[in-house]
Amino acid sequence: MRARGANVTDLIVLVVAADDGVMAQTEEVIALAKEADVPVIVAINKIDKANADIERVKRDLQAHGVNLEGMGGEVQWVPISATKGTGLDELVETLSVQAQVMGLKSDYSGPVEGWILETRTDEHKGKLATVLVTRGTLRRGNILLSGLASCRVRALYDHHGEQVT
Known part of the structure; x- marks a missing residue:
């Protein structure tokens, strides 16, 4: 399903847990995004956990070729906590701005x-x-x-x- 999704989407939100870091499925999505040439926005989740290490996650992503903003790259990233709602407004805003930059618009006319x-x-x-x-x-x-x-x-x-x- 990830492969199908990567080939039909305009933008990928790559969610990486701040306590676990880059895992096998993270690597899979990074490879699929590169193969499909789809832009990525990174959401670093679980920032509320005691063992969260955002800087380690950022370094791991850099090591896997995801060049983050603030580290010499252009890939936007947002720290979030899905359970507490922290950073979700910023994530939605980041997605909205990226969609505008990319000129993404829905076409409601014609057959489905x-x-x-x-x-x-x-x-x-x-x-x-x-x-x-x-x-x-x-x-x-x-x-x-x-x-x-x-x-x-x-x-x-x-x-x-x-x-x-």
Whole structure:
């Protein structure tokens, strides 16, 4: 899923735990971002932990080719604590500014287009797909085509599994 996501996204938020540092999955995302030539913003999470070491994380990222702002590079980074909400406003602002710089805008006109990132079957909801909409507006009742397969959208759910109207 990471590989598919890296190839269809405009921007990657690389989340690195301040207590764990760069791990195997961090290295994987760094490689995927470079391969797909997708810009990265680093969110250093868990800064509220007693054993958090932001400077070590920054050095580790530099060693893996992620050239951070303030260390001679251009990759923006934001210290956050997801559990306490610290730095989240700054992260959203950083993402917003980067999206403006990149000229990212949604195109709501025309037929819906997108990427199917994942499919699965839920015993209560039936067949589900995680879809990244790149154009248009996805609505209940739309018919989606992918290769030779098609389906009618019966319901829409957000990332928390709550139904969207």
